[in-house]
Amino acid sequence: MEEILFGIGISALAGALATVAGAAEDTESDIGSQGDPNSQVQLAPQMGYVHRIFNKAVSGEPPAYGLWVALAAGVAWALMAIQFNAILALVIGSAVAVFVQGVYATTAYLGRTASLAKFEQPVYIDILKSVTSVTMAHAFVAIFATVTMCFLMIEALGHPFPLPLMGIVWGIALGAAGSATGNPFYGKERQYQKYPFGAGLPISASGDIVRYAEAGQRSSLDNGWFTSKGAGPASGICFGLIVFFELWRTILFEPFAAGWGAVIAGVVLIIIFMVIDRFVETWARKTYGPYTEEAAPEEEAAA
Amino acid sequence: MSALGGGSSGGEGINPTASLIALVIVLIAVAVVFLVYPAATVPLIGVIIGGVLISFGVHFVPVGGAPAAMGQAPGIATGVAMLAAGGGLAGLFGGAWAAEFGIAISLAAGAIGGGLLMAITCLMVNVVYVFAMGIPAASGKVYKDPITGDVFPPYKSQGTEGHGLPFISYVGGVLGGLFGGMGGTLIYYELLQVYEEALPSFLGATTEGLTILAVSLAGIFAVGMFLVAAVLTAYNITGTIEGPHDPKFKRWPRAVIGSSAASAVCGLFAILLVVI
Numbered sequence: 001m002e003e004i005l006f007g008i009g010i011s012a013l014a015g016a017l018a019t020v021a022g023a024a025e026d027t028e029s030d031i032g033s034q035g036d037p038n039s040q041v042q043l044a045p046q047m048g049y050v051h052r053i054f055n056k057a058v059s060g061e062p063p064a065y066g067l068w069v070a071l072a073a074g075v076a077w078a079l080m081a082i083q084f085n086a087i088l089a090l091v092i093g094s095a096v097a098v099f100v101q102g103v104y105a106t107t108a109y110l111g112r113t114a115s116l117a118k119f120e121q122p123v124y125i126d127i128l129k130s131v132t133s134v135t136m137a138h139a140f141v142a143i144f145a146t147v148t149m150c151f152l153m154i155e156a157l158g159h160p161f162p163l164p165l166m167g168i169v170w171g172i173a174l175g176a177a178g179s180a181t182g183n184p185f186y187g188k189e190r191q192y193q194k195y196p197f198g199a200g201l202p203i204s205a206s207g208d209i210v211r212y213a214e215a216g217q218r219s220s221l222d223n224g225w226f227t228s229k230g231a232g233p234a235s236g237i238c239f240g241l242i243v244f245f246e247l248w249r250t251i252l253f254e255p256f257a258a259g260w261g262a263v264i265a266g267v268v269l270i271i272i273f274m275v276i277d278r279f280v281e282t283w284a285r286k287t288y289g290p291y292t293e294e295a296a297p298e299e300e301a302a303a
Numbered sequence: 304m305s306a307l308g309g310g311s312s313g314g315e316g317i318n319p320t321a322s323l324i325a326l327v328i329v330l331i332a333v334a335v336v337f338l339v340y341p342a343a344t345v346p347l348i349g350v351i352i353g354g355v356l357i358s359f360g361v362h363f364v365p366v367g368g369a370p371a372a373m374g375q376a377p378g379i380a381t382g383v384a385m386l387a388a389g390g391g392l393a394g395l396f397g398g399a400w401a402a403e404f405g406i407a408i409s410l411a412a413g414a415i416g417g418g419l420l421m422a423i424t425c426l427m428v429n430v431v432y433v434f435a436m437g438i439p440a441a442s443g444k445v446y447k448d449p450i451t452g453d454v455f456p457p458y459k460s461q462g463t464e465g466h467g468l469p470f471i472s473y474v475g476g477v478l479g480g481l482f483g484g485m486g487g488t489l490i491y492y493e494l495l496q497v498y499e500e501a502l503p504s505f506l507g508a509t510t511e512g513l514t515i516l517a518v519s520l521a522g523i524f525a526v527g528m529f530l531v532a533a534v535l536t537a538y539n540i541t542g543t544i545e546g547p548h549d550p551k552f553k554r555w556p557r558a559v560i561g562s563s564a565a566s567a568v569c570g571l572f573a574i575l576l577v578v579i
Contacts, residue, residue: 036380039369062385159400162515165522169392173420176381176389181427183380185435187372198437200374202462230435238427242420246393249419250400250412259404259412266397266415270477273422277473278451280429284439284467290457 007251010156014149015244018174021145022239023232025065025174026182028138030190030231031131031224032056032105034064035179037187040209042112045121047207052124054131054220056108062175064104065146066168068139072097072147073167080163090151094144101139105132131220138224146174149243157247170243177239185231190223198288245269317557325564332567340578342500347570349493350528353486354566355559357532360482361387362555364421365472365546370464377442377465377472377545379428383537384530386424387483391529393420394484399491399522409492410485417484418477425468425476432467440467445548450474465545475546486532490566491525494573501577524573531569532562 029035031054038057045051076093080086106128113123150166153159159166191209192201213222249269253261329351337344364387367378379386398413432438441458442448443465448455451470459465468476498517506513539558544551 036369036372036382040373060382060385062381062389159396160402160514160518161396161399161522162519165519165526166396168523168526169396172385173389173393176386177420177424177427179381180379180386180389180424181431183372184374184428185431187369187380188374188438189436192373199460200438200463200466202460203370203375203464204462206373206375231431234427234431234435238424241423241427242393245419245423246397246416250397254401259401259408262401263408263411263415266412266419270415270418270422273419273426274473274477277422277426277429277468278470280426280433281440281453281467281470281473284433285453285458288437288439291460292457 004251007157008248010152011244011247011251014152014247015240017145017149017152018243019236019240021142021149021174021236022178022181023228023236024138024141024145025061025178025239026235027224027228027232028135028142029061029178030182030186030227031138031220032135033220033223034059034061035183035186037183037191040187040191040207042116043207044209044211045116045119048119049207049209049211050119050121051209051211052127052217052219053209053211053223054105054109054127054135055112056105056135058104058108058112060175061179062172064101065142065175065178066172068097068101068143069146069150069171069174070164070167071100072143073150074164076147076151077163086151086155090144090148094140094147097143098136098140101143102132102136105135127220134221134224142174146170153247157251173242174239177242178235181235181238182227182231185234186223186227189230190226199291317560322560325560328564329567332571335571336574340501340574343497343574343578346493346497347567347574350490350570350573351563351566353489353493354528354532354562354569356482356486356489357387357391357529358486358536358558358562359555360391360479360486361533361536362540362544362552362558363475363479363482363547364390364544365425365468365475366540366543367545368543370543371466374432374436374438374460374466375463376543377440377467377469378543379425379468379476383540383544384533387479387533387536388530389424390417390421390480391483391487391533392526393417394480395487395491395522395525395529398484398488399518402492402495406492410488413488414481414485417480417482417487419480421476421480425473429468429473438466440469440472441465442469442472442545442548444545444550445471449548471548472546475548478547483529483533487525487529490528490570491521494521494524494570497574498577505577520573520576524569528566528569528573531565535561535565
């Protein structure tokens with residue numbers, strides 16, 4: 001019993017760390033513009049819209065975070081092997097990984113932006129100085145929280161994977177969850193804030209991103225401020241739920257039915273999430289209604 | 304026609320010569336393993352099946368790429384291989400944890416781990432679309448949802464190909480996670496059996512000291528082979544796919560044939576690493 005309680009406590013702690021990691025990961029990728037919406041940041045100067053948005057999407061978020069978290073985990077693992085204190089090892093590992101992330105962000109911004117020289121897009125050195133350090137700070141939070149979560153899974157819950165391998169697995173999963181959940185909010189709601197709320201962006205408007213703020217030109221730091229109110233927490237909840245339920249169902253239900261208990265619990269959880277999704281989908285259809293009336297004659301008759 | 308003079312889409316036909324070459328590669332790989340280390344023949348076949356499962360599963364995952372991030376196309380706003388890897392590796396985490404219970408539970412745990420990640424991710428994608436962006440789900444490829452019967456054209460905003468994740472895409476995402484998680488776990492499990500048996504005689508040490516090495520090798524090869532199969536399939540899909548109702552879904556046999564050859568070669572090297 002005590003063992004199960006301890007396991008559930010560790011699951012909750014890992015879930016909380018994952019939530020922080022997911023929120024920080026998405027905010028980092030939005031400030032640095034690393035997700036799919038960066039296609040618009042790259043496209044804008046080609047359409048004549050010169051801007052001051054950061055641009056570092058030379059890699060997708062999942063492989064990038066797979067690298068950084070695995071790097072942090074690898075360094076921490078090596079330090080622990082020579083009897084370093086675990087917390088200190090995790091901090092040093094994350095710091096080394098963040099240094100690599102900083103080098104990546106700098107070279108990516110310079111390379112991607114310099115490639116737009118023929119469209120008269122300047123490389124702003126002040127952006128490099130002000131934004132890179134902010135993405136590094138967010139990346140540190142995401143990487144440290146994830147690698148600590150991996151450490152807990154191995155040391156406290158007894159997963160057989162070594163720390164660096166665990167880092168790759170959960171780093172890629174972190175990037176996948178963060179980019180999937182957070183990208184639409186940054187892409188549609190922020191980059192195209194001037195277009196009407198409640199509709200997708202017409203394909204013909206591609207490249208016409210918002211470039212001006214209340215005073216002066218929009219900075220990528222403003223994008224972090226905006227997305228940390230929506231996409232960041234949503235990504236955090238997404239990754240936190242994934243980690244928590246993955247651990248919780250295994251720890252609590254694996255002893256039942258010779259191991260099948262965890263599988264059955266997983267199936268039940270998937271069905272519950274499916275029902276919630278269907279509810280959200282039908283709620284949106286009822287509440288927002290169809291865009292075009294002629295294609296929905298029953299709505300017209302009711303009016 | 305594209306600017307390069309080729310077809311605008313990847314096509315759906317199967318090239319008989321290429322398929323034959325793939326089959327020969329698979330047979331050669333199996334024959335080599337059978338001659339060098341017969342005990343690893345069945346695990347190699349398991350690895351090939353794992354690659355096939357991953358490749359088939361990736362076709363189910365609704366991926367909208369960059370257009371989905373602006374609400375211009377339905378699906379999840381990230382890359383095909385990336386999302387499938389996220390789901391599949393979460394499955395591998397669960398499957399490896401349950402490996403001590405035997406192959407059946409390990410595979411089931413791997414499948415459920417991948418499916419659960421996709422179920423939560425797809426739900427949160429719809430939550431963001433609906434509650435943060437005010438956009439209902441609509442497919443651009445079909446008139447109505449094959450499962451729920453919801454009609455899509457009135458709910459598709461002007462100038463877009465659709466947006467969000469209709470229920471059929473949600474189910475596709477979960478199925479993709481299930482297949483991916485199961486495939487990745489199968490590769491891990493089969494390689495682990497080979498390594499646990501071959502490493503002690505190969506390195507001349509006890510099994511206990513080599514368990515961590517066997518787990519690490521099997522794990523990293525499983526991750527690598529997962530990415531090989533997923534990226535290969537992403538090339539077959541060419542860009543975005545909405546799920547099982549998308550016409551591109553019919554291309555799966557070609558990716559499955561390609562992935563079986565790629566998995567056979569990768570599996571051959573993974574096994575030869577410890578037996579030669």
